[in-house]
Amino acid sequence: MLRKIVILGAGKSTSYLLDYLLEKSEEEKLHLSICDLFPDMLPNRIKQHKACSIIKLDIFNETERKEVIKSSDIVISMLPAHLHINVARDCIEHRKHLVTASYVSEQIQALDGKAKEHGLVFMNEIGVDPGIDHMSAMQAIDKIRKKGGKLILFESFTGGLVAPQSDNNLWNYKFTWNPRNVVLAGQGGAAKFFQEGTYKYIPYHKLFRRTEFLDVEGHGKFEAYANRDSLKYREAYGLQDALTLYRGTIRRVGFSKAWNMFVQMGMTDDSYPIENSEGMSYREFVNLFLSYSPTDSVELKMRHYLKIDQDDIMWDKLKELNLFDDNKKITLKKATPAQILQQILEDSWILGDQDKDMIVMYHKFGYLLNGKKEQIDSNMVVIGENRTHTAMAKTVGLPVAIATLFILNKKITTPGVQIPIKKEVYEPILKELENFGIQFKEFKVPYLGYNPNV
Numbered sequence: 001m002l003r004k005i006v007i008l009g010a011g012k013s014t015s016y017l018l019d020y021l022l023e024k025s026e027e028e029k030l031h032l033s034i035c036d037l038f039p040d041m042l043p044n045r046i047k048q049h050k051a052c053s054i055i056k057l058d059i060f061n062e063t064e065r066k067e068v069i070k071s072s073d074i075v076i077s078m079l080p081a082h083l084h085i086n087v088a089r090d091c092i093e094h095r096k097h098l099v100t101a102s103y104v105s106e107q108i109q110a111l112d113g114k115a116k117e118h119g120l121v122f123m124n125e126i127g128v129d130p131g132i133d134h135m136s137a138m139q140a141i142d143k144i145r146k147k148g149g150k151l152i153l154f155e156s157f158t159g160g161l162v163a164p165q166s167d168n169n170l171w172n173y174k175f176t177w178n179p180r181n182v183v184l185a186g187q188g189g190a191a192k193f194f195q196e197g198t199y200k201y202i203p204y205h206k207l208f209r210r211t212e213f214l215d216v217e218g219h220g221k222f223e224a225y226a227n228r229d230s231l232k233y234r235e236a237y238g239l240q241d242a243l244t245l246y247r248g249t250i251r252r253v254g255f256s257k258a259w260n261m262f263v264q265m266g267m268t269d270d271s272y273p274i275e276n277s278e279g280m281s282y283r284e285f286v287n288l289f290l291s292y293s294p295t296d297s298v299e300l301k302m303r304h305y306l307k308i309d310q311d312d313i314m315w316d317k318l319k320e321l322n323l324f325d326d327n328k329k330i331t332l333k334k335a336t337p338a339q340i341l342q343q344i345l346e347d348s349w350i351l352g353d354q355d356k357d358m359i360v361m362y363h364k365f366g367y368l369l370n371g372k373k374e375q376i377d378s379n380m381v382v383i384g385e386n387r388t389h390t391a392m393a394k395t396v397g398l399p400v401a402i403a404t405l406f407i408l409n410k411k412i413t414t415p416g417v418q419i420p421i422k423k424e425v426y427e428p429i430l431k432e433l434e435n436f437g438i439q440f441k442e443f444k445v446p447y448l449g450y451n452p453n454v
Contacts, residue, residue: 074099102125167252274337
């Protein structure tokens with residue numbers, strides 16, 4: 001008898017997810033119902049696969065959504081995070097397991113009791129970050145504890161970047177994930193972390209000038225800026241006694257300093273609309289944030305405002321984005337500055353068909369063992385194949401697919417709303433990921449403590 005997996009959402013991150021499950025479909029007796037508002041966008045090899053049903057579904061159509069979920073054995077939701085809650089409630093109603101790559105919301109967490117009551121696994125945060133970061137960190141932390149070590153430092157960094165062979169712009173960056181998340185990164189409050197036993201805060205307007213440098217063997221130097229809340233997983237990881245907890249986002253060196261220009265200009269603000277945005281030129285958009293002058297050009301005013309010399313590489317980075325082009329037009333109505341900036345950046349930073357992306361993850365573990373401070377660092381680098389089979393899709397989609405199969409096969413059985421930090425979850429999934437080249441290099445280094453470039 002076929003076991004039915006419902007997949008809600010078939011966007012950019014699902015290429016490896018679908019390939020993995022379809023490759024296992026005969027051996028594991030699987031049938032996939034792939035539901036999307038625009039299913040025609042799926043490649044023919046998926047649409048024509050005998051183990052697939054392709055369903056055009058509006059997720060807001062409650063009757064159709066419930067019917068699809070009711071017919072399944074397990075549900076994978078690859079929808080935007082805010083849409084998971086209705087799916088989760090349907091899974092409770094119809095007694096179905098649920099897997100998502102998104103952060104656990106308060107609404108989803110509130111379903112924990114009912115999920116446990118019905119013996120349902122609601123696995124969340126099982127992508128790359130969150131996901132592989134949890135699993136790899138907990139595997140290392142548990143090993144350190146097993147040999148008697150006490151964790152005093154944990155730092156974790158992840159970045160979705162462009163691979164060196166496709167890195168052909170001055171920003172050393174292209175979009176590999178939701179561009180909106182990149183534009184709004186760091187907003188919504190100060191970044192907070194714990195450093196040598198003291199709470200630390202970095203306000204948004206300073207965030208991109210407080211970076212830490214990382215060297216990844218064979219891949220060069222990177223920088224990282226602080227995530228908004230580094231303390232979120234202190235309890236989950238059992239790190240209440242750690243003196244340093246810091247999580248950050250990785251970029252190539254120089255990106256953060258350049259991005260800070262947009263922050264200082266106010267171009268990343270998403271709190272108000274530009275009334276006459278549609279049809280405005282890129283040049284006119286830039287001029288909105290500069291003082292009036294009857295004589296000075298937009299370029300001169302911007303250089304003066306940001307204190308950029310004419311021969312500074314920062315100026316070349318701005319020009320490369322066609323920011324001063326009068327012929328480039330904004331097509332969005334009543335758009336916020338952040339939405340307009342996103343459109344401008346998408347002109348320059350979208351992956352080409354054969355471009356390759358790159359995921360970099362880096363952990364630092366400092367611990368006390370036999371009265372001595374010791375440190376282990378580990379890193380993972382994954383290079384994508386092309387615009388469809390990206391490293392991002394691989395590191396998000398494969399953990400989701402593997403977890404789904406393990407839940408179906410009763411290898412993961414603990415019920416409730418959860419993230420992948422238990423050994424029964426992380427051990428088999430990390431082992432399977434190694435078969436796809438997703439693995440960590442671990443090395444012992446002198447204990448350095450927390451040393452950001454502040």
